[in-house]
Amino acid sequence: MKYVDEFRDGKLAQGLAAAIAREARPERHYAFMEFCGGHTHAISRYGVTDLLPANVRMVHGPGCPVCVLPIGRIDMAIELALRHQAIVCSYGDCLRVPASDGLSLMKARSRGGDIRMVYSAADALKTAQDNPARQVAFFAIGFETTTPPTAVVVKQAAALGLKNFSVLCCHVLTPPAMHHILATRQPSDIAIDGFVGPAHVSTVIGSRPYEVFASDYRKPVVIAGFEPLDVMQAILMLLKQVNDGRAEIENEFTRAVTRDGNPKAQAIVAEVLELRDEFEWRGLGVMKKSALALRREYAEFDAERRFPLAYSVVPDNKACECGAILRGVKRPQDCAIFGTVCTPENPMGSCMVSSEGACAAHYTYGRYKQ
Amino acid sequence: MKYVDEFRDGKLAQGLAAAIAREARPERHYAFMEFCGGHTHAISRYGVTDLLPANVRMVHGPGCPVCVLPIGRIDMAIELALRHQAIVCSYGDCLRVPASDGLSLMKARSRGGDIRMVYSAADALKTAQDNPARQVAFFAIGFETTTPPTAVVVKQAAALGLKNFSVLCCHVLTPPAMHHILATRQPSDIAIDGFVGPAHVSTVIGSRPYEVFASDYRKPVVIAGFEPLDVMQAILMLLKQVNDGRAEIENEFTRAVTRDGNPKAQAIVAEVLELRDEFEWRGLGVMKKSALALRREYAEFDAERRFPLAYSVVPDNKACECGAILRGVKRPQDCAIFGTVCTPENPMGSCMVSSEGACAAHYTYGRYKQ
Amino acid sequence: MTKVREGYVRPLDIKNGRVDLTHGSGGRAMVQLIEELFARHFANEWLAQGNDGALLPPAGGRLVMATDAHVVSPLFFPGGDIGCLSVHGTINDVAVMGATPLWLSASFILEEGFPLADLDRIVASMARASKEAGVPIVTGDTKVVEAGKADGVFITTTGVGMVPEDLTLSGDRARPGDVVLLSGSIGDHGMAIMATRENLGFAAPIVSDTAALHGLIAAMLATDAEIRCLRDPTRGGLATTINEIARQSGVGVMLDEAAIPVNGEVAAACEFLGLDPLYVANEGKLVAIVAAADADTVLAAMRAHPQGSRAALIGEVVADDHHFVQMTTGLGGRRIVDWLTGDQLPRIC
Amino acid sequence: MTKVREGYVRPLDIKNGRVDLTHGSGGRAMVQLIEELFARHFANEWLAQGNDGALLPPAGGRLVMATDAHVVSPLFFPGGDIGCLSVHGTINDVAVMGATPLWLSASFILEEGFPLADLDRIVASMARASKEAGVPIVTGDTKVVEAGKADGVFITTTGVGMVPEDLTLSGDRARPGDVVLLSGSIGDHGMAIMATRENLGFAAPIVSDTAALHGLIAAMLATDAEIRCLRDPTRGGLATTINEIARQSGVGVMLDEAAIPVNGEVAAACEFLGLDPLYVANEGKLVAIVAAADADTVLAAMRAHPQGSRAALIGEVVADDHHFVQMTTGLGGRRIVDWLTGDQLPRIC
Amino acid sequence: MCLAIPAKVVELLPDDQAVIDLGGVRKEISLALVSDVAVNDYVIVHVGYALNKLDQDEAEKTLALFAEIGQVAAA
Amino acid sequence: MCLAIPAKVVELLPDDQAVIDLGGVRKEISLALVSDVAVNDYVIVHVGYALNKLDQDEAEKTLALFAEIGQVAAA
Ligand code: SF4
Ligand code: SF4
Ligand SMILES: [Mg+2]
Ligand SMILES: [Mg+2]
Ligand SMILES: [Mg+2]
């Protein structure tokens, strides 16, 4: 696989590992947060940590869209299926996320909900066209990466004049989350020396939105691809910035990310969606201007307006440390119920749900280190 | 089972058999037609023929409502299910009757038709109430016995204001068939010395409608129950009439049949249904005033008016002798394809379909005699 | 470090849980279902091997192997459920071959959404039936299909048994002059199922006869009488079973209606539905074709066993090129007892 | 008099016919389906006995019994169909126990409306697979359920085989120091199924590896090497199978990612779907745990067999109280290879 | 098809419904087509509807007649 | 969740659709979010949509840099 296999090459990894080992000064510790679940996954699945010196530590960030989805939003999707008898189309990632009353979308299926996994927003639209007598709701979640396809299908549905298609819009934005993490850090929290910045989000929005973090918070940010060598190279670049005393925004992922991103995708999103005043993130709480909703012009495709749906805040399990983990101030193994009560089969918190979640990644790929 | 077992008693049967043997004059042959499939079934299932002298022969008549149902009517029911996507409710007897294109209601089910067996017209009505979003058509077949329940549910549907219930009315009348048989007999046909008249049909219409056969055609008629002893007693009564030179209407089934029948049932039928000008009977052809249709006041419950349905005449298999068998001029074993091409699994003609059909009864119960 | 219980942690919620697709995925959820539900009920040393199949001790003699899928609806009925039925049905197929049933396998096809409580009840019933019969379930399989692609649960069981070298019971061994024995009343299972059908709308105190027959069969074989063939008249009823034997052996059979036991409620329910009890399914009855000289011996052995207390001689084998099964009716006439034609019955086994 | 052919007359319309409820009724229509479709394809002396089960010749040694329900969707896929899969799958479960597979039973659950032409194709494929493997289908059963209560056809097969007295292969025999051998590329079956799924919308020249492995296994056993255990990594893939063995034996396993063969298209399709080939099903591959000293001998025997030409040593058994399966990644790092969690895959077996 | 059974009325229900008994088997049927049916009456039941009352005197007379005929014939 | 793959465009289809190839696996995707894509271009594909073109020069430069870094480190 061109442009995939090369970025997983074991020999190049050895070289990057050696360079990282050289660059890391033995007298100090480094902690970098990889913002995205994609990075978390690459680090875990390829065992990148084993190639890092002991004094370079990676801290998982909040960039897993499944993890930050609050229970109340999944409850809404289940309500669409069970109470409003809509066909609910969902990306596979969301099917097993625990919701209220011991349910999940998967369990709602086994209680009669017509919930279908789709691989693309386009499949959801097609489902609506194929089932004209049924209401079809697309459970749209994801960061800026996944938002443009949702905007495309809403425009298409409008052009087609579909009366049975709507979107339960749960799209969220990465910069507010990064602000939140930096703004809420306490002096007692482990210091974070820099960020591995989003890969595919940045293909859409570009690297420019992260410049403010380098300048305002004096933290180096390196946009990096999701292949393991990309992550290693980003770590090397972060080490150099720290050692040089710089706090800049750098781009390792030049093959896909530019400073301005994809203007066409941005325009379509801006045409269909608008900022919400506020939105609850699981683990992080309510954040202002951190999510998107359908514009009034597309109101008839908004499941929240088409159906009598109300959002309720559902608190997480009390023992769950997801919030602290998502903010990078705790590790999965710091949670009292990690691996005992909370496992990928029976996730208690959001970080255990997606394989990109910090707890699931550690459970699935990393437990041997304990 | 009170009033059932007593009428199947082997010892009483011996007595009646002895009386019949005495009454039958050895110097002549007797042939009686049992009009109803119910009688045919009782004779076959209980082996009544074995208890009759060799010179008393029973000839099967046309009184099997499944047998006389023309293929074109079944095609209409299938069309309701497959083309109009209605739920078709049918008595079990009709499910396997071969229709056009190698189909039957059962096979139409396996091609996706929603065809449901009901035990009662009331179940069909309930199906409509339980499936308000679907059209439900009741495939109403049968003689005067089965007609009143159909009339009842049409009245109920009207009272309930149901918009999704209709009846494909195929109810037929026994007297026209008896007329037809007597009127079409050729001098070369086996003489029929008398009729065992309908049992349950007569509970509804009474014995009066048969009086005309005794008077006009000079044939004795004995109304008889469907238990084997009833049939034997009727045979004895017919023998006596023949031997006495009488041609009267007599009633063996006094426990359930009066001269006037059930006036309440007759009134309900008259209120809901009216005579058709003509109707095709399988094997017997088109007969005037021989069947019923919904009155104009109940037109909205008439499947033939609610759906674009047209009746087409479908000829029987050329080799099939059903017509002659139903008229009592041939026996099943006179048909060239009896038991080879035509079997209960693959019926070619109507008489092989219902266990009350002459060919099926002979195949299922009587073949050993060949 | 955190102590992780082997493989999974939170117990199955048997009370309120439902089968979902993960239970058939081959992953941890499936392992948990197998261990906490199936293995708990079926517990035996062979199943505990935990391999792809069961390794069983040497067993001398010829093998008998029989299999049946069980798709009965409803799953629970008066006198039993799909679980015990699936054990009895296959044990009986092995036993009527003259074999001692030794081992069973069980394979489950579960519909997404099926309540675990019902599954637990069914599996417990299987375990009880297997234990009572002394025939362990030594290996199994579980698959889950999407909601709407099955009907709750289907269970296929396969049985293996051993027959002594000198014993061969087979449907082709009936000879003119042999007698036909029946172990008890007919139609109970099928009518018990029918009575549960709401749309038939009748109520009757009819209980399925589902039972394992190998004990009765052992008692019959112990007489050393000349038993030609045994068979359990399940789907299609007595009529179909007798026709099968007549066809396999190339003979005719003459039955005596008056000798065939039918419980009153079964007869009455058949009357209502226009059915003939000869065609209604049984799950705990057997038919034996026996040399005439040994009829009394075998009948006595049957009657001495609780499952054969109403055993009766119901007919005899006759020469007939057409292989017709005929019957002297209660009325004194004669009729053919044909194969079952069609089927308008609910699913019964 | 009319000569009536035994029991039924007009042949099944295999070309255009469909399964209907009468085919499961136990009556003549069912007998016809069995004779004109199943028995025609499976023809063998044991099935021809026509009894409730098959009477099989004496077979020395210990028995192995294994069963699997097959519910794969779609029924026909590149490289096979549910028919041959149901034969291979159960033969393999018997064979990985070290047994010579001898007999199969087959039980069918058919959905009303299923085209007889498809059934015929499936049964012919089973017959071919059974013949090629030399393992006859000796008994069977057929049930029909109403349209909408199943999904075309489900097939449960049960296999019986014999193991020599001195051979015991079992998942609990892996010991630290043993090596892990794999017979060939992983993920082919599961991805071949996925590629047929319209809603996944990808096209790839991937062919299922469905195959009977008892020939390969016989060649391995003929080396007299110390083979601890064999297993076919089906549902849940290689990862799940290795975890099962680690758990049963109470050991850990360290795999080497670079040594595990994965076909390019399978890897690419996994990339598209975000799947890990370690969790994708195989139907013609086996894993062997072998004493280290015998690794080369067994590997050579495997590679000499056409089904093992790409056999590889993919890891070793280690002591580990957590029974973790770990893997050295292609990158040079290390990760846990956990049990499969959840399942978003189509039905594969 | 014209199958009908004589059964005893054991309970009258609202809406012209009744429970009948035949040999221990009970079923709910409709009395919409008959008048003046009381508990312990026998009715002829067809597709879930009583078609008529069964005249028990006549039934006994018929059976007595059968018995008499048999005796005469045997004489 | 943000899983995206670089794949080669092998065919342009009507309605802004295209066929892409990744290691022998082909899939139809949408080009609605990108401009000026030609056959043989590589695109980053996410949930069935191309998010961006992949700059092949930059990819090669990055790989070359990795190799260089490795050599330097090993030196
Ligand atoms: S282990 Fe579970 S409960 Fe604990 S922090 Fe992680 S997700 Fe939350
Ligand atoms: S045997 Fe068949 S074809 Fe011949 S008359 Fe009877 S029904 Fe018709
Ligand atoms: Mg069987
Ligand atoms: Mg059985
Ligand atoms: Mg049997």
Ligand SMILES: [Mg+2]
């Ligand atoms: Mg299995």
Ligand SMILES: [Mg+2]
């Ligand atoms: Mg269902």
Ligand SMILES: [Mg+2]
């Ligand atoms: Mg198995």
Ligand SMILES: [Mg+2]
């Ligand atoms: Mg298997």
Ligand SMILES: [Mg+2]
């Ligand atoms: Mg296996």
Ligand SMILES: [Mg+2]
């Ligand atoms: Mg069977």
Ligand SMILES: [Mg+2]
């Ligand atoms: Mg289906």
